[in-house]
Amino acid sequence: MLVCEGYKMFKGRMKVTPAPGATRKPFYMTGTFLYKPEYDCWYCNGDPDFPWGTSVSAELCSDFREVM
Secondary structure, X not given: OEEEOOEEEXXXXXXXXXXXXXXXXXXXXXXXXXXXOOOOXXXXXXXXXXXXXXXXXXXXXXXXXXXX
């Protein structure tokens, strides 16, 4: 994982576990991810389910898998 001035970035996949009470079950996202600490949020670009890109609160993310 690349890290520069608090920003993290990697290409791979991560598991997203929606907040309690959400109707969606845990799922995996694949793409290029960027973490911005000032928002405590991961941004994803390239996932087929989110072709326009999306963001996810860091507290909902786990199981990071980087691909080279």
